[in-house]
Structure formats: C-alpha cells, structure tokens
Amino acid sequence: MRAAVLTAWQASPARFREDANAEEDFALGGYRDRLIVELAQNAADAALRAGVPGVLRLELRDGVLTAANTGAPLDAAGVEGLSTLRVSAKRDHIGAAGRFGVGFAAIVSVCDEPSIGSRSTGAVRWSREETAEVVAAEPGLAAELASREGHVPLLRLPFPATVEVPDGFETSVLLPLRPSAVDAVRRMLEETSPALLLGMPALTSIEITVDGVTRTVEPSGWHVVSASGEFAAEEVAAYFADRPTEERARPYWSVRWAVPVEAGPLPVPQVVHAPTPSDEPLDLPALLIASFPMATDRRHVAHGKLTDFLIERVAETYVRLLEELPRTPRLLDLVPALMGKGELDARIRRAILRLLPDVPLLPALSAPAPVVTSPSFDDAALYDPDAAWQVEHPVREPSADGWVVSGREASAVHGSGELLAVLAEIVPGLLPAGWPARHPALSALGVRRVELAEVVDQLSGEAIEGRDPSWWRSLYEVLPGDDPEALGALPVPLADGRLVRGPRGTLILSAPLDLAPLGLRIVHPDAAHPLLLRLGAFEATPRAVLDDPLTKTAVSQSFDSDDPDAVARAVLSLVDAAGLTPGEEPWLSELALRGDDGSLYPAGELLLPTGALAGLLVDDAGFGVAADTYDARVLTAVGVLDGFAVVNDSDVLLDVDSCDHDLDEEDAWLEFVHDLLPSLEVPPVVPEFTAIRDLELVADWPAALALITRPPLRGALLPLRVEGVEVPSYTAWWLSTHRVLDGRRPVELRLPGADPLLTGLYDEAPSGLDSGALAMLGVRTTLTDLLAAHGGPEELLELLADPAVTVDRAQLRSLWMALAAVEPSRVAPPSSVRAVLGGDIVIASADDAVVVEAPDLLQLVTDRPLVLAPFDLAESLSELVDLPLAGELVTGQVTSSGVERPVPAEVKSLLPSAPEVYVEHEKLLVDGMPCAWRYFDGMVHCDGVDGLARGLAWATGQWNDRLAVAALLRDPSAVPLLLAESDLS
Numbered sequence: 001m002r003a004a005v006l007t008a009w010q011a012s013p014a015r016f017r018e019d020a021n022a023e024e025d026f027a028l029g030g031y032r033d034r035l036i037v038e039l040a041q042n043a044a045d046a047a048l049r050a051g052v053p054g055v056l057r058l059e060l061r062d063g064v065l066t067a068a069n070t071g072a073p074l075d076a077a078g079v080e081g082l083s084t085l086r087v088s089a090k091r092d093h094i095g096a097a098g099r100f101g102v103g104f105a106a107i108v109s110v111c112d113e114p115s116i117g118s119r120s121t122g123a124v125r126w127s128r129e130e131t132a133e134v135v136a137a138e139p140g141l142a143a144e145l146a147s148r149e150g151h152v153p154l155l156r157l158p159f160p161a162t163v164e165v166p167d168g169f170e171t172s173v174l175l176p177l178r179p180s181a182v183d184a185v186r187r188m189l190e191e192t193s194p195a196l197l198l199g200m201p202a203l204t205s206i207e208i209t210v211d212g213v214t215r216t217v218e219p220s221g222w223h224v225v226s227a228s229g230e231f232a233a234e235e236v237a238a239y240f241a242d243r244p245t246e247e248r249a250r251p252y253w254s255v256r257w258a259v260p261v262e263a264g265p266l267p268v269p270q271v272v273h274a275p276t277p278s279d280e281p282l283d284l285p286a287l288l289i290a291s292f293p294m295a296t297d298r299r300h301v302a303h304g305k306l307t308d309f310l311i312e313r314v315a316e317t318y319v320r321l322l323e324e325l326p327r328t329p330r331l332l333d334l335v336p337a338l339m340g341k342g343e344l345d346a347r348i349r350r351a352i353l354r355l356l357p358d359v360p361l362l363p364a365l366s367a368p369a370p371v372v373t374s375p376s377f378d379d380a381a382l383y384d385p386d387a388a389w390q391v392e393h394p395v396r397e398p399s400a401d402g403w404v405v406s407g408r409e410a411s412a413v414h415g416s417g418e419l420l421a422v423l424a425e426i427v428p429g430l431l432p433a434g435w436p437a438r439h440p441a442l443s444a445l446g447v448r449r450v451e452l453a454e455v456v457d458q459l460s461g462e463a464i465e466g467r468d469p470s471w472w473r474s475l476y477e478v479l480p481g482d483d484p485e486a487l488g489a490l491p492v493p494l495a496d497g498r499l500v501r502g503p504r505g506t507l508i509l510s511a512p513l514d515l516a517p518l519g520l521r522i523v524h525p526d527a528a529h530p531l532l533l534r535l536g537a538f539e540a541t542p543r544a545v546l547d548d549p550l551t552k553t554a555v556s557q558s559f560d561s562d563d564p565d566a567v568a569r570a571v572l573s574l575v576d577a578a579g580l581t582p583g584e585e586p587w588l589s590e591l592a593l594r595g596d597d598g599s600l601y602p603a604g605e606l607l608l609p610t611g612a613l614a615g616l617l618v619d620d621a622g623f624g625v626a627a628d629t630y631d632a633r634v635l636t637a638v639g640v641l642d643g644f645a646v647v648n649d650s651d652v653l654l655d656v657d658s659c660d661h662d663l664d665e666e667d668a669w670l671e672f673v674h675d676l677l678p679s680l681e682v683p684p685v686v687p688e689f690t691a692i693r694d695l696e697l698v699a700d701w702p703a704a705l706a707l708i709t710r711p712p713l714r715g716a717l718l719p720l721r722v723e724g725v726e727v728p729s730y731t732a733w734w735l736s737t738h739r740v741l742d743g744r745r746p747v748e749l750r751l752p753g754a755d756p757l758l759t760g761l762y763d764e765a766p767s768g769l770d771s772g773a774l775a776m777l778g779v780r781t782t783l784t785d786l787l788a789a790h791g792g793p794e795e796l797l798e799l800l801a802d803p804a805v806t807v808d809r810a811q812l813r814s815l816w817m818a819l820a821a822v823e824p825s826r827v828a829p830p831s832s833v834r835a836v837l838g839g840d841i842v843i844a845s846a847d848d849a850v851v852v853e854a855p856d857l858l859q860l861v862t863d864r865p866l867v868l869a870p871f872d873l874a875e876s877l878s879e880l881v882d883l884p885l886a887g888e889l890v891t892g893q894v895t896s897s898g899v900e901r902p903v904p905a906e907v908k909s910l911l912p913s914a915p916e917v918y919v920e921h922e923k924l925l926v927d928g929m930p931c932a933w934r935y936f937d938g939m940v941h942c943d944g945v946d947g948l949a950r951g952l953a954w955a956t957g958q959w960n961d962r963l964a965v966a967a968l969l970r971d972p973s974a975v976p977l978l979l980a981e982s983d984l985s
Contacts, residue, residue: 002157006134013144016135019153023105034106036188037196037276039067039173042104044200046071046171054203057169058189060210064176065110065185068169071202073118079158082116082124107173108154110181117163118171125161128154186210194219195268198258199275199289201226221261222287225321227313228254239306243293253306255313256289257321263330272301272344281341282348285333286321290314301344311344315351319359327363327404329434335441357407357446365424365432367398368409405429407445412437413455419478422471423455426463452479453486460491469493469526476529484535492532495522504536507545513573517566518554520545542578546585558592564600568593572634580637583646589639595624604639608632611642616704621697643707645693646716654722655683664696669730673720676727676790684723690716691730701740702768708735709773717776728778736778742766746778747795755782757814760806761799783818793822797881800834803843807834812841813869820873822880829882835865850886851878855954857886859931864889871959894936896925898943903952906972910965913956915940918948945969 009016040056047054049072057068082104107114117123131152135141145152165172177185189208197203197219206217231239231251240248260267266287272280273289279299282288292301292310301307322334336353340346398404410429413420417433424430427450431437437449450458472493479487489501496516500506506521508528515522522540523532538544545551551571558567571591580588589604596609606626607614617623626640636642647661654674656667663669677684692713698704707713708731716731728736736746750762751771758780765779775781786792799805800815807815812834835844844865851867852858853874858866869877878885898921903914918940924947926934933940933947940951949966953959964978 002159005156006138009135010138010140013141016141016153017144017148019156020148020151023108023153023155024151033109033184033188034276035110035185036192038104038106039069040196040200040203040206041276042173043067043069043071043171044203046073047204048202050170054200055169055205055207056203057166057207058192058209060182060186060189061212063179063182064174067173067175068166069171070169071171073121073170074116074123075121079124082155082158105155107175110177110185111175112154112178113176114154114173115161115163116171116173117161117165119165120170123161123163124158125163126155126158128152130159131157192217193267194221195258195287198222198224198256198287199273201256222258223261223321223325224256224258225317225324226254226256227317227320228252229313239304239309242304243302243306247293252291253310253313254289254291255310255317257314257318258287258289259285259321259325259334274301280344282345283341284336284345284349286318288314288348307344311347311351314348315355318348318352319355322356322361323359327361327401329436329439331361332436332439332441335444337440337444353444356444360404360406360409361445362405362407362410362429362435362447363401363432364403364405364410365420365430366426366428367403368405368429403429407442407447410442410445410447411450412442412447413450413452414438415452415480416478419480422475422478426458427455451486452483453489456487456490464491464499467493469524472524472527473529476527476531479531481531481534487531487535490535492521492537493524493527495524502536503532506532506537507540507548508532508537509540509545511542511577513542513545513570513577515545515570515574517561517563517570518545518551520548520550520554542574543580545574546578546580552587555588555591558590559600561592564592565594567591572630572638575637576631576634582636582639582642583648584637586639586648588637589645591638593635593638593640594627594629596627597624599624602639603635604641604645606635606640608635608640608642611636611640612707613641613643616700616707617694617697618699621694644695644704644713646713647689647691647693649689650687652686652689653683654686658683659689661689661691663691663693663730663734665734666730669733672733672790673722673727677723677725680723686720686722689720689730692716695731695734695738698740705735705740705769705773705777709769709776714773714776717773732776732778741777741779746774747780749774750780751775754780755784757783757811757818758786760811761796783815787818787822793819793827793880797827797830797833801830801832801843807841809836809841812836816867816869816877817873819880820869820876824879827880833865833867833881833883835867837865838862846881846883849883850889851881851883852886853878854887854935855950855959856926856931856934856936857890857892860890860892860927860929861886890927892926892934892936894924894926894934894941895928896921896923898922898924898941904969904972906968907952907965910961910968910978911952911956911958914952915955918942918951920948 009019036058039058043056044054046069050070052070055070057066059066112128113125115123115125131154132145132150134157135145135152163172163174189210192206192208194217197206197217204218208215208217229252231253236248236251240251266285268287269277270282270284272278272282272292273287274280274292274294275289278292278294278301280301290310290313293304293306294300295302322331325331325334335356336349338346338349338353340349410431411427412431412435413423413427414437415423420430420433431442431447436442442449472491476490479490481487488504490503491499491501492503492506493499494506495509498521500521503523506523508523509515509525512525522545523537533539538548551574554561554567555571558564558571561567568591571588575588589602591603592600593603593606595601595606601624605622606624609625609628610632614625623641626635632642639645647663649661652659654670656670659666659670692708708717716729717735719726719728719732721727739745741749744763746765748762749765750758751774752764752767762780765774769777771781780786783796786796796815796819800807800812829846831846832843833846833849835842835849837844842865849865849867850861851869851874852861853871855871867877867881867883874885877883898919900917901920902917907914915938919942921941921943924931924934924941924943926936931947932944933942933951935941935951935954940948940955942948942951946966949969950962953962953965964981967974968978
C-alpha cells in the first residue's frame, strides 16, 4: 500500500499536495476536537462487526494516550481505511458509526507517531518524521515538500509496528502526544460523559484512566428512545439524489433521543449529534443523535429531502420520548418553544409542536371533553385559541393510571390541590395540582387555560345539576378569596331550593328560622361559608333580615300573598329573634295577621285581647282583636295595639305634603303651629316627631288619659321647639282642643289651687291627674301663661264678656292691668267688655265703654261704663280693646271763676312739691258740670277741702296721699301723726 501511495505521489506531486491539504483540513477543521469521539466510534464499530459488547479503555500516562477496545481486529481493509481519506471500510456495515473514512484523522491534531495493532492480526504505525524522510528522498517530491516547510500527510504511509494489546482487549491504539496537546486531551477525557455512549449503542462502557485515576463511563441514568429504518429503492432515489455515492450505498436512517433521568441541566453540549457532535445548536433539554446527512465540513447538517425526512422522524421519536416519560410537570420543560437557535433547531421544534397538541401526554383529574381539531396545522395557528378545527376526537376511556389527555383535551386552572380536586367534577380534562397553569408550554400543547371567572361561568347546567349544598360549601372552602371580581357570579344555593348567581345580596342566617315564605335570598345553611360574606353576602342576623328590602316587600304585600299566614309566621319569628320593641320598626304594622274572627287585618289595626286599649275605644272603631296565637310581646312589636299606637318619625318637614301621618286633624295642627311661627320662606323641620294615634276613637277618656299621661306615652305631650319657638305637640294640641276632661276641653279648665286671678273664669279641673299632666293637656295654670299662649288674650276678653263668668272688682282691675301688657296686634277688638257703671260691674257694649286716663275726668264720664285700671296703663288698654279715652270724649274746660289762694304751709310738709297757689271756686264747673276739682293748665281748681286735697295730690304725682292731705287740711294738729304714718308706709 505504501509503494502504491508513493508511486501515485511521484506520478503527480499535486496528488501529494492534495492529500496533505485534505488531511490537514480534517485534522485542523471538522475533526480537530473529535479525538475521543472518533476513538469511541472505532471501538463501537469493531464491537458491532464482532457482535460482542463493546468496551473502550482510555489511559493517559506520561504524555501517551492508549486506547484499547474489544471487538473485531484490525484487518487489511481497516488499515487501508485508516490510511486513506474518504474511503471507509464500513460502508456495508449496518449501524456502523463511522461512515466517511476520515474520522481517524482526528489523531493528527495531537500526535505525530500513532500506531494501532490487534492481538490476532498485527499492527501498523504512522510517522510524520519517517514519511518526511521518504518523501524527501523522492526527487519529484522534494521541491513540494520544501514548499510545505516539511509538512507531510501523516496517515498515508503505514509502517510495520509492534503494539502490545492489554488483556481482555483485541485492539489497541497508541498515541504519543505532542507536549502542546496533553492538556487538551486531558480535558477531552474529563468531559467524556455517558452521553457519548448514547450514540454508539454497540459500546457498553468506557474506562478512563488519567494519571493513575480510573473511572468508568456507562450509558446509565438516561431515558432513551430510538427509531431506525431502511429506505426502499424508490425512497433512496428520492431522498439520496443529492447525496454522495457511498452514502447512497448506506440506505439506513436512525434517530435517538435521550434525557437524563434526574432533573437538571443537560450534561452534554446542546447540539445535534450525527452521531458525533455537530455545530448545529439544539436548545432542547434532550440529546438528539440522528443520521442526518452532513455537509463537507462534517460540522453542519446538509439541506435536502433526506434532512426533511429525518426532521419528521426526529419529531415523531421525540413525541414517543415524552409519552414514555413519567407524567410529571417536568414534561413541560421538554416542550419546545417555537423559536430556535438555528434553522435546524427551529424546524425540529415546529415539527414537534405540530404533533404534540394531539398526543395524550398529560394526566387529568377528569375526563376530557370532545375536541375538534384540524387535520392540517400551520405555524400561524399554533397558538391561536380561536383556530377552527374540523376533526372531532371522541372521549377515551381512562387508563389504569387514570385519565391521560392530549393538550387540546386538557384544561389548566391556577389554584390549590384542594380547589382542583373539587373542580375536577366540573372542568373537563383538568390538570392536577403541581402543573403550573401559566407555564408557557401549556399554550404550546394547546391546553385551555381556564381563569377563575371562566370556572365560575362553567358552574351551570348539567355540570352542577343535583349538587347538594354541602358540595357548594366544599367549593367555597377552596376558592381563593382574593379576586372578588372573578367570583362575582358564583352560584349560591338558597334555603328554598333555588340556585342564584352571585353572593351579593344573599343572606347567611345566624339562627335557624323558616323564612322561605318571604322570598328572601337566604343561603342554605349547609352551604354557608365566610367566603360568601367577603363577596357581598350579609350576616343575616334577624335584624339584618328585617332590613332586607325583600322582607319589607313581603310585609307590604302580605295581604296579596298566596299564604299570608306563612308570611306572618316567618316575620313574627324574625321579630321574636331580633327582640324588637313596639314602634321600633313602624312598617311592620302593615303585616297581615288573623283576627279572632278569622279575618285578616293589618297588625296596626289589631288589639291585644287583654290589652289596655281594648275597652277604651268606641264600638265602631274598626279595630280587630288579634288571635291568641303568638306571644303578646311579639305582636306588639309588629304594631298590634296593647295601648295607643304611636307615630315616630324624624326630620319631618312641617307642611301638609310631608307631615302626613294619617292623624286626626293633623292639617289643623300644622296650621296652628305655623300661626305661632315667624314667617318663613321654607317649611321648618322637626328633628323628632312623636304622636299618639286614634285619639278620635276614644270612648273612655278617664282611662285613656290615665294611659296617655304616664310614660312612655307621656313623652308625646312634650312641646316641640321649632325655629327657636316652643310649640305644642300634636297630641297635646289635640287633647287640649277636645272634650276629654269630664266633657270639657282642657283649655276650659284651671288647675286646682291655680292662680286666683283665674277664679271664676275657668272651672276647676277634675282630680285624678297630676298637675304636670294637666298642664301639658292645656289646663290653665296662671294668668301669665294664659296671656302668653296663642289666642290667650282674646280668650280672656271673651271670658270677661261672658255673663256667666263672675269676677270681683279687684280681680277685674288686675285682669285689665295684665291685659294692658299684651301686644295689641295679638287681639281683635272685642264687641263687649266687662266694665264698671255706677259702682256695679257690668257687661257693656264696646261702643259705650270708655277708658279713664285721669281721675279729674272721671267726674265727667260717670254715666258711661268705665274700664278702670291704673292711669298709666290707660293708653295701652285703649289701644288693646279699641276703646276711647275719657279725654277724647270731654273737653275738660273750667267754665266757672275762682280766687287764687296760697297753699297752706302744713300741706307743704306733706307735699313738698305742691304749687304755691290754687284757685278756689265757690262752685266749680267743668264743661258746665259741677265738679269737686280739676287740674287744668297747671293750676289746681277746687270748691272744697276734698277737691283741694285731690288736686294737690294729682298735681304733685302723689295721688295715693290724697286722703292724708284732706285730713291734714281739716285738722292741722294731726300733722305729726300723719307724717309718722307716712314714714311707716
């Protein structure tokens, strides 16, 4: 063989140059770092030829790498293959790893003196130095050798050799390493992993010894799936048309996928192995070994139909790999994303993703729903959840391990294991706990991601038909409560058997009550859960249920109910449980209840059989008597009358439209109140309004007043304060204006022992009620209070004009004095007045009466009825009752003549301010009428001692001393005694 090579080189130095360049290209290019891989490949092929388990021993010692392997020995064809380029002796060996005839060139990058030998067939070696010597001796080649600076092809000229083969091995390769290559080879040995054996199934183990330390590499810890086949003749023509001749002679294909059994990063370079590592990136956590056709650089996969074919087989085998792996969430990490690191990577991914969505890979808690898929699937629709499918897949039966579904049949819900266990009965093809619902691989598999709101939407129809309330509670128990919006339409089973959407507005009872007749949305007690409260349900205490609009509607429509008695029982049980007191919820008085006559009545129109009101009303009052069925406390709480019904209201606008409580004469009371108030642009507001009903129906007033004037009804008598003005309450006003006290109106009576000035004006009120209660009813207490009351002054004037009323003269004077202080605008002028005529008290026409403003004019009007009061009040009285003053009826002219006389000195001692002189008349005439005295134009006129005394007392403003002055004038010796008496006054 060596002679033939030399002859060829001699015949064509270009051939020598070509061989040298080719070997250098392979050693420094495609096979520069493939030394261990190529040694393992040769060992695997030897084992395959011999049909024995392949074992490779690699030892690095003292700069020499030794590789010993089992299997078929080196033969002449093998030596020829090793000593040529692109001529493999394995072209007819099915399953051989070596197929190009250039792999052994990898040793050239680390060694200049390789040798190989087998125990039974001998050995050969190659030497760069000896080859150079041989070439240099050839004249035709020397120049070429010189131009290459002595570089020759190492593996073309084999030399005889002797190689020691270790026991148990058939062949050994001896590689004395160049010093510069020792570290690189050591690194290659350290990086040798079980993955190397996965692409060479004929090789079972590799023993590696480096500097005396040995380790064994075996293909364990991997899950491997393989596929292979042989092309038919017509397929060879189709798939190998663009491949070299010797490749067409090997019409076989193989694919192997492997993943580590233990989770973790892939312990090999993430590249395509074909079967040795290429430069084609494959960014999947799995090792791919496939018989891809390689480009001439042995680093990249060649394009063509064969590659297209193998990509589909690679995808199918990868799907088989996933099907065989345990069905754990780790599978999701093996689902490829759409984008790859290179063209081949991307094509493999797309091929896998076209298959995966329809492959049963995923465990499911529930049976899958039938799905409709498309027989053709393009990349554009890969992640489109709305893509249209045409082929229906029927639901399968579960396997022994449970349901296994494809991605398109699966659903993923984010939630706890407890939640998923409950939803398994609702959501078809539901992935179990631990499978992350938001993992991107689920989208690639076509898994339907079901959000919480969609889960809630699916809780309908057959999916939930027949579910008992306890099942719903188990669902609420596991639902997350941090997304109230998603749970807003959560179905809720009610106590009456209904199933409603949404917890908002439902009620969770705190006590077991039968409230079905009310139509309330009461959660079934077996389904009640705190989650519902967080989502808008209410804690249904009895009071909360009473406040529910549906309860109020049921009460207001109880007369029209199909079963009013059932409604009544439900409402009364609520009232009992709530502990309501009478009047607390006035609207309950509309509840339809049975009377003892079997008829229905509003609760507010029924009387307790033994109640205080039962015997107080007129016979035709219109009230029924409640049937003796329920506790009296409960009945009174809903408005059944034990005593008087009371209206309680707040912020009441005092106008006829707003203040309408269906009270007797309520409008008249409003008018009365407005008369007491100043003029207002808008009606006033009463913060709290309380009134006793049905006063107009009372027959037994003594018994009724005994109730009304005691707490709590007594509070209805208290006055109201409106816009700063105190006004009588409705109840007090009504009672004061009706004959409720011995057939008399309270305002027609006075308190026993009241103000003496009221004696004769009012009869005394009957006994039996305390004075405070009588006062609140309107019974008169004092003259001051009477005059301050609305209409009081007019009432007093009317009483004074009543002939049936008796008053004495002193009382009359006091009454006129009190009236003088009244504002005239509060009184309409009377037609008759009580006056004095000739010493008698008479009822006189207002046209005849006169008010006397000065004592000297009194003598001139004695023929007329006189309204007498202190002179300083005359003008006020005159204006109040619209009567003339005496001075308006007479001129008061002194018409007689007299003589001026000095005022006696002794009078001066009693009246220091008396004038110096007075006019004495023999017979004093005023307006032609005889008079005893007259103070006119600053001068006292008189015709006797009594007249002089009166005139001087009036002139000095000491009218009360007139009698003392008269006595003094008659007996001057009495002056000391009179002065002493004066001092005592």
